[in-house]
Amino acid sequence: MATELERECPDCDAEQEFYRAAATHLHLGLKTKWFCTDCGYGFVKIDGDIDSLPA
Template sequence: MATELERTCPDCDDEQTFYRAAATNLHLGLKTKWYCPDCGYGFVRVNGDIDSSTA
């Protein structure tokens, strides 16, 4: 599992490297929490398909 993820941060309004803060297995799949070290913005992904940042 990767510990870094490149994507646009909505708070920084720029391409950032997000770091994995935590990961756990659920009945839906792997739940992973990601955060931006520059501003602290975070989001959750479940099994790579469900993304809280798009909600």
Template sequence: MATELDHHCPNCEAERAFYRTAAMNVHLGLKTKWSCPDCEYGFIRIAADDDISTATA
């Protein structure tokens, strides 16, 4: 699994390289926490059949 993810940061209002801060398997799939190194905005993504993400919530 990658340790870096390009994603839009709403706090910085720009595309940033987010870094994986944690990952674990849960019953829905692989739960991964991502964090922006510039402002510490973070979101969680669960990789399953249908991706679940708090970034779009």
């Protein structure tokens, strides 16, 4: 799995690079924590389908 990800950061209001800080397996799938390299904004992604970023 990649350790970097390009996503829209809600705090920076721009496309930013996120780094993977942690990963663990749950009954729902693989849970990963991602943080923005610029501002430190973080979000959680589960099994590639569920994430905590605002829509």
